[in-house]
Amino acid sequence: MTRKQKRLSMIVAAGMVLALAVGLILWALNDQIVFFNSPSDITEQKVKVGQRIRLGGLVEDDSIVRGEGTTIVFSVTDNANSIKVSYTGILPDLFREGQGVVTEGSLQADGVFLADTVLAKHDENYMPREVADTLKEKGYWQGDKTK
Amino acid sequence: MIAELGHFALVLAFAIAIAQTVLSFWGARALDVRLIDMGRTAAVTQFLFFGMGFAFLTMAYVGSDFSVKNVWENSHSTQPLLYKFTSVWGNHEGSMLLWVVILSLFGALVAVFGNNVPASLRALVVSVQGLITSVFALFLLVTSNPFIRLDPAPIEGQDLNPILQDLGLAIHPPMLYLGYVGFSVAFSFAIAALIDGRIDAAWARWVRPWTLIAWIFLTLGIAMGSYWAYYELGWGGWWFWDPVENASFMPWLAGTALLHSAIVMEKRDALKVWTILLAILTFSLSLLGAFLVRSGILTSVHSFASDPERGLFILMILFGFIGGALTLFAWRGPQLSQGGLFQPISREGALVFNNLFISAATIAVLTGTLYPLALEAINGSKISVGAPFFNITFGPLMVPLLIAIPFGPLMTWKRGDLLAVAQRLMFVFGLVIVVTLAFVAFHDGGPVLAPIGIGLSVWLVAGSLVDLWERSKLGKVPFSTSVARLTGLPRSVWGTTFGHMGMGVALLGIVYVSAFEIETVLVMKPGETTQIAGFDVKYNGIREESGPNYSQVIGTFVISIDGQQRSILEPAKRIYQARQVPTTEAARYGSPSELYISIGDFQKDEGIVVRIYYKPLIQLIWIGCIFMAFGGAISLTDRRLRVGAPKRARAKQAMAG
Numbered sequence: 001m002t003r004k005q006k007r008l009s010m011i012v013a014a015g016m017v018l019a020l021a022v023g024l025i026l027w028a029l030n031d032q033i034v035f036f037n038s039p040s041d042i043t044e045q046k047v048k049v050g051q052r053i054r055l056g057g058l059v060e061d062d063s064i065v066r067g068e069g070t071t072i073v074f075s076v077t078d079n080a081n082s083i084k085v086s087y088t089g090i091l092p093d094l095f096r097e098g099q100g101v102v103t104e105g106s107l108q109a110d111g112v113f114l115a116d117t118v119l120a121k122h123d124e125n126y127m128p129r130e131v132a133d134t135l136k137e138k139g140y141w142q143g144d145k146t147k
Numbered sequence: 148m149i150a151e152l153g154h155f156a157l158v159l160a161f162a163i164a165i166a167q168t169v170l171s172f173w174g175a176r177a178l179d180v181r182l183i184d185m186g187r188t189a190a191v192t193q194f195l196f197f198g199m200g201f202a203f204l205t206m207a208y209v210g211s212d213f214s215v216k217n218v219w220e221n222s223h224s225t226q227p228l229l230y231k232f233t234s235v236w237g238n239h240e241g242s243m244l245l246w247v248v249i250l251s252l253f254g255a256l257v258a259v260f261g262n263n264v265p266a267s268l269r270a271l272v273v274s275v276q277g278l279i280t281s282v283f284a285l286f287l288l289v290t291s292n293p294f295i296r297l298d299p300a301p302i303e304g305q306d307l308n309p310i311l312q313d314l315g316l317a318i319h320p321p322m323l324y325l326g327y328v329g330f331s332v333a334f335s336f337a338i339a340a341l342i343d344g345r346i347d348a349a350w351a352r353w354v355r356p357w358t359l360i361a362w363i364f365l366t367l368g369i370a371m372g373s374y375w376a377y378y379e380l381g382w383g384g385w386w387f388w389d390p391v392e393n394a395s396f397m398p399w400l401a402g403t404a405l406l407h408s409a410i411v412m413e414k415r416d417a418l419k420v421w422t423i424l425l426a427i428l429t430f431s432l433s434l435l436g437a438f439l440v441r442s443g444i445l446t447s448v449h450s451f452a453s454d455p456e457r458g459l460f461i462l463m464i465l466f467g468f469i470g471g472a473l474t475l476f477a478w479r480g481p482q483l484s485q486g487g488l489f490q491p492i493s494r495e496g497a498l499v500f501n502n503l504f505i506s507a508a509t510i511a512v513l514t515g516t517l518y519p520l521a522l523e524a525i526n527g528s529k530i531s532v533g534a535p536f537f538n539i540t541f542g543p544l545m546v547p548l549l550i551a552i553p554f555g556p557l558m559t560w561k562r563g564d565l566l567a568v569a570q571r572l573m574f575v576f577g578l579v580i581v582v583t584l585a586f587v588a589f590h591d592g593g594p595v596l597a598p599i600g601i602g603l604s605v606w607l608v609a610g611s612l613v614d615l616w617e618r619s620k621l622g623k624v625p626f627s628t629s630v631a632r633l634t635g636l637p638r639s640v641w642g643t644t645f646g647h648m649g650m651g652v653a654l655l656g657i658v659y660v661s662a663f664e665i666e667t668v669l670v671m672k673p674g675e676t677t678q679i680a681g682f683d684v685k686y687n688g689i690r691e692e693s694g695p696n697y698s699q700v701i702g703t704f705v706i707s708i709d710g711q712q713r714s715i716l717e718p719a720k721r722i723y724q725a726r727q728v729p730t731t732e733a734a735r736y737g738s739p740s741e742l743y744i745s746i747g748d749f750q751k752d753e754g755i756v757v758r759i760y761y762k763p764l765i766q767l768i769w770i771g772c773i774f775m776a777f778g779g780a781i782s783l784t785d786r787r788l789r790v791g792a793p794k795r796a797r798a799k800q801a802m803a804g
Binding site: 003010017018020021027028031070089090091094 | 310381382488489490491499503504507508510511514515518519528529530531532533535536539540543544668669670728729730731745746747748750751756758
């Protein structure tokens with residue numbers, strides 16, 4: 001092989017690997033991303049039953065039913081609407097009422113959001129950014145609590 | 148006084164860093180030895196002053212001086228001494244100071260130990276390193292000064308975030324920073340070479356030990372972070388594809404590619420342009436990571452304070468350095484001479500293969516990390532890209548690379564013989580088939596891909612050993628000769644073997660735990676027993692205790708197999724008094740497979756929610772990483788890295804003398 005051919009074959013190989021990577025990425029982005037929604041999005045019926053989404057907001061005061069088996073029920077609110085969430089497992093340490101929370105799962109036909117993941121942050125002052133934005137949108141933002 | 152002295156030390160160090168940048172550059176261009184020497188002295192002095200600043204901040208922490216805002220925010224008088232030390236970098240300002248200290252440490256190390264590098268090139272490296280340090284020092288002083296005072300001084304501090312009150316914080320961040328700040332040296336070398344306009348095989352040899360050091364620390368830092376998250380967060384996960392994890396993983400990937408391409412450049416004088424580009428990109432990814440973590444634009448488990456001013460500043464640094472470096476590269480790169488020739492099937496070809504796939508995988512991780520940000524900026528929709536995305540992009544791109552690893556070291560330079568190498572790997576291939584089939588036959592259930600993954604890890608471990616096996620001629624010559632042959636091998640051969648084997652060991656852990664872990668969540672009352680993976684787990688009730696700055700509820704679980712008691716596990720839930728924040732302390736038993744128990748809510752009727760995992764072979768993941776780092780460390784002791792390339796000047800002197 002001449003120098004030119006070698007360089008060409010190198011470029012072709014690189015192109016093929018790159019194309020493979022891009023193909024995989026596009027396929028995964030089509031399939032595997034999860035949209036973030038607020039409780040209001042669900043009450044406004046923007047979310048399909050069974051579709052995997054992230055639901056974020058504040059844990060509504062006096063809504064947590066815990067201590068009765070492994071399933072915990074609570075409500076997530078954006079102060080305009082609230083959605084009941086059911087989760088089986090152990091909640092993160094910083095999960096509490098009035099705290100920002102992000103849950104991942106899907107809406108059931110009965111209107112309850114079945115979560116398989118609940119994320120609350122390491123820092124007790126920390127508000128998930130999506131939640132903060134949602135609250136700002138709804139006009140319920142109460143100052144910057146982040147340090 | 149301490150805080151003011153610390154602040155003053157930082158300002159002085161900043162000024163000296165600027166002097167270092169200017170003097171070294173001027174000295175290198177004018178070839179003035181005095182200026183170059185002044186630059187070197189400046190590099191050492193500014194490190195001493197940054198170190199002094201760091202020492203003063205540490206003193207403020209250890210002495211619980213809450214009149215310093217940073218100490219007040221992140222420490223508490225009842226904190227154990229160890230955590231008073233680690234609190235120093237358990238926050239944005241302190242960790243930024245650590246970052247700058249490490250940056251200046253590497254500058255000083257190059258100035259002191261870079262004796263085999265030509266003086267003018269070294270001066271340019273010291274200059275670039277000084278520039279990076281001074282820009283970050285400016286950032287520190289302007290936006291993140293850790294020495295700001297409070298008046299009046301509070302009596303008590305707010306305590307360190309309880310999740311960080313763990314030995315992990317003592318190890319993970321310093322290691323990680325030594326790693327990804329360490330790549331700044333490779334970056335500085337690349338810039339210096341581009342300014343100098345001369346890049347040859349020797350350059351790769353000079354830059355290699357620095358890249359290796361950074362890579363070793365980054366490997367250990369990432370592994371430590373993963374282990375820490377695993378035992379501390381109580382979720383039993385060891386990798387979350389969290390954006391901030393990705394921020395440290397991307398420089399690791401690029402750094403791994405750089406280590407490999409630098410070999411080609413050193414041995415064959417080829418791939419020069421690409422290696423320079425990789426050196427620039429690796430540190431650029433480190434800078435990107437710093438931006439992602441500290442600007443607050445990401446939702447992540449690592450939440451540093453979000454401050455738009457800081458974000459903007461780092462973004463400017465990011466654009467300045469990356470843009471400047473790439474412009475210089477575009478201008479000077481094409482002038483670099485062509486390197487040695489090689490056939491596609493050769494050792495060089497194999498290393499190019501490695502670089503291609505690692506780069507593609509890095510692009511996949513980068514896309515997954517930045518896509519949500521880009522999408523939100525474009526049309527406002529909020530999405531999250533999680534593990535499924537990375538599993539189907541990163542995973543498939545890794546497989547061809549892993550298959551190819553055992554081939555690489557067996558290939559000859561310039562022109563290899565794939566068929567001959569395949570024949571030498573025949574035995575390993577047979578072993579893989581046997582192990583895979585045996586696994587399918589004797590192991591029920593599990594995903595279809597699991598046996599393939601296990602076969603692949605056997606392929607990696609055994610395949611890495613073939614090179615040593617053949618070189619030792621074990622069985623063909625007397626045993627003592629074999630041992631002599633092995634000990635006489637270049638250290639880099641051992642390094643390669645350990646590095647590749649570590650990859651296989653880690654892969655085995657990853658495949659096993661992903662495919663066969665068992666999780667159960669249940670309510671248990673005192674006296675009840677449950678079974679998991681052959682273990683009997685009996686819950687004996689709870690007791691309360693108090694620690695230095697927390698109180699805790701401890702559950703007692705007796706672990707037995709076939710009626711024989713093996714261990715007592717005591718997972719706990721803690722409440723830290725100062726912040727009234729709960730943490731979960733998981734308890735674990737076994738090695739390398741682990742039983743993992745954490746406790747949750749108390750029930751109305753004495754019961755407690757218990758989460759039990761069986762994590763088969765999980766420890767292999769971190770053991771594999773330690774193997775990799777160990778391989779890097781052995782490679783670092785290779786003779787050729789210490790001796791350096793012969794220099795003409797020295798030869799002339801010798802003749803004259």
